[in-house]
Amino acid sequence: MYKTTWMITDESDEGTFKTELTLYHFGKSPKFPSWYMEENHVYEIEMIWNFHLIVRPSIFFKCLTHQYIIK
Secondary structure: EEEEEEEEEEEEOOEEEEEEEEEEOOOOOOOHHHHHHHOOOOEEEEEEEEEEOOOOHHHHHHHOOOOEEOO
């Protein structure tokens, strides 16, 4: 069980916006969620960290449901 955090930089006509996306998942090699992306839009995505979690029921449920947090 892992917790991965990405920093997403989005440049548009309105300016530059930074978003932090955290995803709970199983497996060592994380894949950025495709549902976040919009067509014909350019993003700069940087993985900040990929952290191995201690097994607990609450964390297992977060990984099972692929819970995410957007800041």
